[in-house]
Amino acid sequence: MSEARGVLVAGIGNLFLGDDGFGPEVVRRLAADGEPLPGGVRVVDYGIRGMHLAYDLLDGYDALVLVDACAGGGVPGELTLLQVGVDDLGTGEFDAHGMNPVAVLANLAKLGGTLPLTHLVGCTPADVGEGIGLSEAVAAAVPPAVAEVRALVARLTAAGPSPAPRPARTPAPERTRRS
Template sequence: MNENGRILVLGIGNILWADEGFGVRVVERLAADWRFPDTVTLMDGGTQGLYLLPHLEAADALIVIDAIDYGLPSGTRQIFRGDHVPAFLGAKKMSLHQTGFQEVLASAMLLGRCPPTLILVGVQPECLEDYGGGLTATVAAQVGPAAELVRAVLRDEFGVEAEPCAGQIGLASAAVARDAYEGGRPSAEDACRIGDPRVLAALSAGMA
């Protein structure tokens, strides 16, 4: 791709479910530490699904960052390209919210507007069942390396150079930035995240 191509770097996932927020946190790191040329768009895609379609249609290349369950040790990073990126409904499930994103890619392909270059960067999660939880230490340790991997891909494969710009404003509200979100999280004792036993007991009694 020439340097005038439009590149979308998309972090997807749900920051409310522990390691599932990995992709969002990587894009957040990139946005906070680096300034990219106008040809590169960094986006927190969250779990928006088909709402992301117009953004894909406008891109010449797509780099997706996500938590990926491929049965390897927690924290393992992998990169997939082209046809290896699961793009169609019914393909082997690799991403934790792949169904929704498969629909986005399939729709873009049906319309003939899918970015011709597809790259997927992911990490094997350790925990997904902690509602309100932040990244586990194992996966959090991969945020920086994954961000550097994406930056290397942009530089080496697309000729895009970034300028360091530590401390600039992030992509989302400061209240949900990783440090604020994880630092302000109440303890499990103060805010039970697995279900109040009193409510569960009442439900069980009602179904008896």
């Protein structure tokens, strides 16, 4: 990206709630797999620290890639790629002690920031009850999600800074399903 403010890849989720730990697991594997990312890409496990993400976004990134478990009616382990714009956010009550990505992003302007081009790499969870560890279906979706984040980051860094994002919903090219 020119004048690399770069791309922020943010893992979102609570690893004490089963499949809600999908985002942190994907960014952990992304950081640990030994394959370098393009310059200007920062990978962070935010867990449930919404205020931390909000403040980091004030640094001004060209793009944001959120990685999170998201219930969308699909089968557990199904990956979805969405582009998120301001119009998709509505309003949300911001909790400085929790992580509601929609509320964090919706309130970014109140903190003096601007929503960068934003994508979500989401996975349909099987179980978000108390407990540590991903279900079999969601664990199987982690490697394809890492590949999807890498491909998205490559496209974002090759494209350079983008105009204001347009809401668009497109499914990820690869879907992971377990019987």
